[in-house]
Amino acid sequence: MNITDAEFVRGFIRMCDDGWKQGWHERNGGNLSYRIKPEEVELVRPGFSDRGEWKPAGTAVPELAGEFFMVTGSGRYFSNVARSPEETTCIIELDDRGENYRICSGLTDGGTPTSELPGHLMSHAVKKRVSGGAYRVIYHAHPANIIALTFVLPLESRVFTRELWEMEPECAMVFPAGIGVAGWMVPGGKEIAEVTGRLMEEYDVAVWAHHGMFCAGEDFDLTFGLMHTVEKAAEILVKTLAMRQGKRQTVTTDQLRRLAGELGLGLPEKFLYGKEENC
Numbered sequence: 001m002n003i004t005d006a007e008f009v010r011g012f013i014r015m016c017d018d019g020w021k022q023g024w025h026e027r028n029g030g031n032l033s034y035r036i037k038p039e040e041v042e043l044v045r046p047g048f049s050d051r052g053e054w055k056p057a058g059t060a061v062p063e064l065a066g067e068f069f070m071v072t073g074s075g076r077y078f079s080n081v082a083r084s085p086e087e088t089t090c091i092i093e094l095d096d097r098g099e100n101y102r103i104c105s106g107l108t109d110g111g112t113p114t115s116e117l118p119g120h121l122m123s124h125a126v127k128k129r130v131s132g133g134a135y136r137v138i139y140h141a142h143p144a145n146i147i148a149l150t151f152v153l154p155l156e157s158r159v160f161t162r163e164l165w166e167m168e169p170e171c172a173m174v175f176p177a178g179i180g181v182a183g184w185m186v187p188g189g190k191e192i193a194e195v196t197g198r199l200m201e202e203y204d205v206a207v208w209a210h211h212g213m214f215c216a217g218e219d220f221d222l223t224f225g226l227m228h229t230v231e232k233a234a235e236i237l238v239k240t241l242a243m244r245q246g247k248r249q250t251v252t253t254d255q256l257r258r259l260a261g262e263l264g265l266g267l268p269e270k271f272l273y274g275k276e277e278n279c
């Protein structure tokens, strides 16, 4: 079977294209990774080229030793993934210590996996542990509205979570655990990987101030849908704040409690604080 015919590869390619069409991936912005299931590895293994050299992965993730990932390439454009998947993405294998990777297929013109590989791997390690193995997708994008909010809202999880929950009932249903928020950090480094990994212990979404968003999920649809829902809520808030100083009315703490109660959402109490005034 051609690697690009495998269902997970087609899902990966479609997600890149969907993100591009949303306008979240200017130039080479953003990156995507998928932790491949063992049976899927067997399907595509016959298509692996003679394996590349082992190279440092930029982090140590023994929990992921020996696993295979599909990832976007560093410097590659999401806009080109659907047209040229073999040149823009790759499948990598981690060694038996989870410290080095080698390219098994893809990036046919050369190159390396995404510059955010350490952050992806650390987040995969955390999510694999806390989800009992169910989570497989890590997605980073640059959606404009959530980035705009990081210039005007306090960089606090309690504020971002609460403000976005108020925008539409879907939000509390889609991200009931809330949203993690991190201050500005140098992209692609160890710090951003470690801070994000810590946020992934508790949340499926991390906002990187003045940069973008990082989401985790079980599959492509859920992870894309999560990014989409957060960004849609951010867009509504940006529009609201652009129209007038603060909201005229909003969803109250009591209404959020009713939503949580009737739908069994188990919203954490720390986000259900009483608000003196609207932002």
Ligand code: 2HA
Pocket: 028, 029, 030, 031, 075, 115, 116, 140, 187, 188
């Ligand atoms: O791919 O988005 O954060 C470039 C980036 C780095």
Ligand code: ZN
Pocket: 029, 030, 140, 141, 142, 187, 211, 212
């Ligand atoms: Zn980025």
